[in-house]
Amino acid sequence: MTDLWTRLAAVEARVRQAVEKKLAGDPSPDDPFRGLYLTPEAVRRVLDPRPDPDVLVPAEPGSRLSTVAERFRLDALDVELLLVVLMPDVDARFERLYGYLNDDVTRRRATVGLALELCGLPQAGTGRFRFDAGSRLVAGGLVEVREPDLPALSRPLRVPDRVVAHLLGHDPQPDLVRVVTGEPKSGFVRRVGDALRAGIGPIHLRGEGGAHVATSALACAGLDAVVLDVAALVDRDHPALDAVVREARLRGAGLVVGPVELLVPAKTRLLRELAAHDDLPLVLHGRQHWDPHWTDRPVVPVTVPPDDREPPDSALNGYRLGADETRHVVSVATGLAALDGRPVADEHLRAGVRARNGAGLDRLARRITPSVGPDDLVLPDATRRQLDELVLRARHRDRVLGSWRMRPGGGRGRGVVALFAGESGTGKTMSAEVVAAEIGVDLYVVDLSTVVDKYVGETEKNLERIFTEAAGVHGVLLFDEADAVFGKRSEVKDARDRYANVESAYLLQRMESLDGIAVLTTNLRSNVDEAFTRRIDVIADFPLPDRVQRLALWDRCLGTAMPRGDDLDLEFCAERFELAGGSIRSCAVTAAYLAAAADRPLAMADVISAVHQEYRKLGRLVLPNEFGPYCP
Incomplete structure (x- = not known):
């Protein structure tokens, strides 16, 4: 702060000198109409030669001003111009002084011409291009050029409030982003941090928990993280992105952006613009593979190992939650517990998990919030054991299939698939609801009448939309009467048979790569293709009751x-x-x-x-x- 006031005092001295010169040559200082016209004497003064430029004083090392100069790659002249523009925001006297120097009492900020004059620069020289759209001051968001319809030298200049606050030592929580100080870790996260410290990037982290890994890796690199609210950015115009980049630079932080799926394909331009800032540590994250066509600059794709996801609260074991999701779930659970007037319990946490589910899958399937439990079922002991096994697999799949790598290779997902076989009315759908209740998620019943389409390829598209939406939802996906789409493949006798088999082949591949929990029901187990049966983890038979x-x-x-x-x-x-x-x-x-x-x-x-x-x-x-x- 001391350095800033010292530098501003130097600017004030130059302003005083300029005002004294103007007063000394002013033929009518008491004219009430001055500023509204230009006298011949004033014209001659405009034509007078300019004084030699002053010597520019370098910023004090380690001060906020020098740090801003370093982070935004400003030279000494850029800093002086910034200080000239800043003066009215820190000292109200300079509004009147600048109005006098502009010869217009209504123009109380520095113009391009006045800024050049106070820094001893010719107005037709190269200094005027320091305020072009691509200059470090303007492109970096440190100075705004207003009223573009005016002649270039008459355009007023302004330092944004956020920059003023930072230079004065105040850093409020900004719009669109939140600032996070992560916790350094070892192993994979530290290796990512070492890469960021070495200037490698941008880096794209694929998998669950990418946001948490990103903030922890930046902490390993000695940096805070500015985490971008991607959902809010999608609804904003381009200038919002500039403000985000400026925020990261002001704080000397890295930028965390994701999930990137929300920005493609409609907002891919934003990814390209973010990646163009080669001086900014940038970590992107999402569930999809990185497409190299999204940006002109190469991005390093990295898959997040299961062991490096943030461990949730013990009561949330079995849910695939990242850091942000865990915070949201705990916040909702705390509110629900307060409404109930008792401490946070498992049912509050489960309700918080369900509250994370978006409405995307609701358009493709019927959502059921479970209202039944195991005691509501009347089933044989063998069937109950199979249901218990399904719940057990759902709760521990991340450890067994992820950390312990019991389903390696082949692009296999970490999903759990069950088949409920039995006559109508034997409790298959109700059992699926009980399984969802035991896991603590919602049940999504797929209406197959909206899926199966007589046109070639349309059924696969409908199913793909369901699987894509289900990937971001904590729920159990129920395909009732599943033999309509998971039936046996037939001998190819005509084109319809061939396309039906293509549909079955697609389903086989999609079920293999499933990451969620799916339950298929059928009235006749023999109707389901053996290839599907091989990929099913649990088969529960529902006989008629005795x-x-x-x-x-x-x-x-x-x-x-x-x-x-x-x-x-x-x-x-x-x-x-x-x-x-x-x-x-x-x-x-x-x-x-x-x-x-x-x-x-x-x-x-x-x-x-x-x-x-x-x-x-x-x-x-x-x-x-x-x-x-x-x-x-």
Whole structure:
């Protein structure tokens, strides 16, 4: 700060000298109309030769002014011009003085011509080009040239408020970015930091946790990180990007940008402009592979190893969360816990994870927030064990498939795929909802009617959109009645068979590279192609319930809130009516409506009538020996 005021005092001395000269040669200093016209005497003064340039004083080493000069590659003349333009922002007296020197009391800032004059430069010389759009002062965002329609020498100059604040020792949290001081680490992160320190870059980090690795690597290089809000930048005009680059330079920090997928293809220009700043440490990150055509400058692509992702809170194990996502989840969970009036619990954290999901996949699939748990299922023990195995795989896949590399090579993803096979109504969809609840994510049910298309290639495009959106979502993807798209390949007899097999081949490859959790359901397991079966991690069979399970289903579906009549015989229903769980639930709801219409407790007659209706829906015969004494 001392250096800045010393340098500004030198500028003030030159301004005083200029004012004294102007006063000494002014024929009418008390003229109330001065500044509104130009006298012949004033014309002769304009034609007088200019004084010799003053000696430029170098900035004091280590000061903010000298640091700005170094980071923006300013020479001594650039610094002097910057100080001249800065004066009205730090001393209000210079507004009036500059108005007098401009011969116009309304123009209270330095113009291009006045700045050149105060630095002893000829107005027709090369000094005027220090304020061109490509100059270090203007392109670096240190000086703004206003009113471009005026003649070049009359254009007013201004130092942006952010630059003034920095020179005066204040660095507020800026718009569009946040400033992060990372924590130095060893291993891969330190190697990236060493590369940045050596001037290698830009670097693109591909994989989960790229933002955290970027800030930690910059910390290893001794730099803070200016993290760009890419989503906000997409909606801004070009000048916002200049302000971001200026912020990084003012702080002597590296710039972290990502995920880059949000900028391509519509905003690829911004990536190209960012990469053009070869003096700025730049780290990009995202899930996609880097496309060398995005920038003219070569970018070094690096894949983030699984071990170097930021470990989340222990309660968030099993979720693939980066540093930013973890902060967001914890913040949302804290707010939800405060609304509940109790400490943060696992359900709050899980709700925070679900809150991270965008609406992109909602347009392609139906989102279900789980409202059931394992106790709501009535299944054989073998099926329950298979569901438990699916949950176990989902929670520990990063360690087993990532850190322990149990699925190496071949471009294989770290996804978990399950097949639920069984007749309609045996609990496949409900079980998928329970799995999602156990993992702590939402269930996304894909509507295959919106996926399958009769035109060649359209089904693959629809599925690719679903898989792409699902990659950024914490959820379980459910393909109900999946044999419609995952069916067996057939012998090629015509063009339709060939294209159908191409569709199946695409699905095989896409399921192999899946990074999420997918559940396929089918009514007939033999309909699913064996090649898909080989790629499935868990296969759960859902048989029709036996008598004991049917009794439990009847009791659970009727619930505890509805009054029951004395003649209700659920043992008889479980013994005689071989129905799946979905059909039993349908019967229970129909019987409840009949009891409500009669305004009485649920009676056995209501249940028998409901079962009779369900038989007709299923196309089954009503046999007297099956209904016994209740035969309608």
